[in-house]
Amino acid sequence: MRGPVARPGRARRPGCLAVVVVAVLALVGGLVSGILMITGHMPGDSMDTVWETPADPAAVEHGNGSWPVGDVLVRSRFDAVTGYGLRTGKRHWEYVPPGRSEICSTSAPDDSVLLLVHGENVTATRSEGCADVTALDLRTGKELWSGSRKASAKASAGGPVSGAVAAGGGLAVVLDTWTDENGEAVADGRRAIRAVDLRTGERRWTATVPEDCLPFDVGAAKRRVVAVLGCGKGGRTELTAAVLDPATGALLHNEPLDARRPVAPSSVRTALLSVDPLVVSVRPAYYGGTGVDAFFAFGADGRRTSRIESSGEHGKIVADKPSKVAVDGERLYAVAEFRKSSTSSRVVAVDLATGRLAWQADSGRGDTVALSVHDGKVTFLQQDRGSFTERLYVLDGATGEELDDRTFSVDVDHEAGWLGGLFDRDGLLIVSRYDTKGPGRPFVVYERW
Template structure:
């Protein structure tokens, strides 16, 4: 007998269990998709974060995936009522969408090819670097080391004789040879030596005279151009063959003047710009000398009273010089000279929208990174000056919104000016400040935070934008670019950042 009989004989129907919430197949797919997307984001974000293969948002991609996994798990439990087939369809669909979005979001990146071991001793900061062909060279005061670009093997190491330290480096190299200077301790730089960058052997040595008897490392003391090395002496400059050290020519300073510096642009144009110091109240004299025979071309006077605090030859064709004079009323400008020695274009560094920075620094100060061959954040290509542009509000504090406070960021940009008429041509905004620029053929490369970008010189178009990850120096560094290999050399190689490292572009692993 089924059912129950209530008092009085009436039958009562059996109790019915409440029906579960019915979920159709399409709804199950939709409920499962968030979990598939979250799990995929967690796995891919974690992978690229651990391997440093992805963009700056990889960690947050992984963290968001973790949270999504936790909060959408219950949806999949509910969706199982419609069958596991529907659940798998949703999981795979969500995963595919997340993978596609993640790939697009990561952007291009560069991975480490190799990195040199940290410096020892800890106080041996580098004074300069070169890259010539297959060898990258990092010079410390006590040792100069050559690394093979392809794999980082140390191919040679040269140590200055006795207790000498490296005190000068030519800005350019030629034919696999660079010229450096050395002297005991902080004594004035007294000896120049041609270093074979293939073998690490000295080809020849010669005496030099440092300007004003200055001790320690000196920038632009020696120059290399057109197969000769131009060296300062007491009454002017002497050129010797880069290969054999034999004298080629001499060029005297004007009466009452002494050599101050000899410079070239980033390209070997067969000329050297020699600047002489002519006294505390007299303008320094600039002369353009032919590397082949020492014949004098352009003669000009720099817009300064006495020796400027900073002077740099940015190019010899067109002849372009940066002058940073002492005092708040002193000249601070990039000047291009015509063939008669008159200033054709003057670009003040203090412009209405930004300050042009030829060397790193903050505010009105200039910071020298690598004492013998300083890093520059400006260069001349054709008739265009391309430089770092700084603003007072570039450095700001970003609040995290929690008890850990925040962090400081330094924004930046590249700016370009015509050396034909001084016009501002373009500005390229960057997420971080400019920490190095380099040229490879007609391409301009800029190091900015953890990114390396290729910028078109004509309009500032961003052609390539790579994340550096492992070797992002996050400080001013020397940058060398040759094809698809990017070399980063740091002044301080004792911390977590490698003293020398090479990167190459990579594709995402999925």
């Protein structure tokens, strides 16, 4: 007698149901993972806020700067310099210049010391008060010493005052204003560069620049003091890069910026992008203007090694934003804009010795808003137009190989204002900014998670 026979269709139903359940779960899991990744909440692929400073009142165009110094984050603006704890965001100290003084400009820090140029009666078009120099200990916020410099009533706060002080190699190098914006002499330009001890203010030396030369910018590092000079007479004046002995101020070398065509100081703006190695940025005198737009690099002996055009196969380097250009070792790293269907940006590395493109990275599909280089790694922040998110990329500085890629769970650039600095330190990403139109947070700190 035959027993009951199992029907094949019914036997397979539990197995089919299991497959369907697994498929649905995989689909849901994939959707959830995708949403978490897009919104910046995917563990191991995200960034989140550690702390942020309270909003500051509106800033002005002069006196702004930010730097990580040990375990302190330092912020400078026209009315104060403030130190915050790197890990906690707690305000450790604040230095306010005396009376109604405003900070006109600063040096970059060296050995935890920051130099301030400040004074009263400072506006966007006049800096007659930018005649005081103060050295500030960034570990404590205490004044180390103060002195004075010559200033011109007709010089703008953002003009000759920029590059007026430099700190490096135990020296504070001060540039006196020797001419106003109309070219009228107000001091002996050939003796306008002088150095004092960085921590005590004790006088070290006064440099005598070559005959028919006058200084425009100064810089200092451990092994050298440099200056951008204008040399020549009348309409034949051209810009040169001079290297001075840090021990005596004696001239060691003076080289024209361009080997073929003189670069006239009247048609451009210059900036010392780096002192060691020496790199000078030259741009047209006004936005949209014509003229030299390039970087000039010099070797250890002070001799020119390359001229790097801002525009080339890499696109156009955004040279007017300090947060988008950096020099580290033997390379220039920068954000370069290029056009496809719309303007996009990439990060490029250029060899200083040859002026040739070492690599370029077209990560993402958005706008790179800030870049930094530290410990051989290039970190940059990008706004992705397609997904309306912001991403962090970390590249190997030598090869351009991508080492990390993260999505933010918050809009990093949601704060109004100009993004003035990006720093990757001790596993933390530090974003600094200032806003001239209203309140803004000077620091926001993020961590990977």
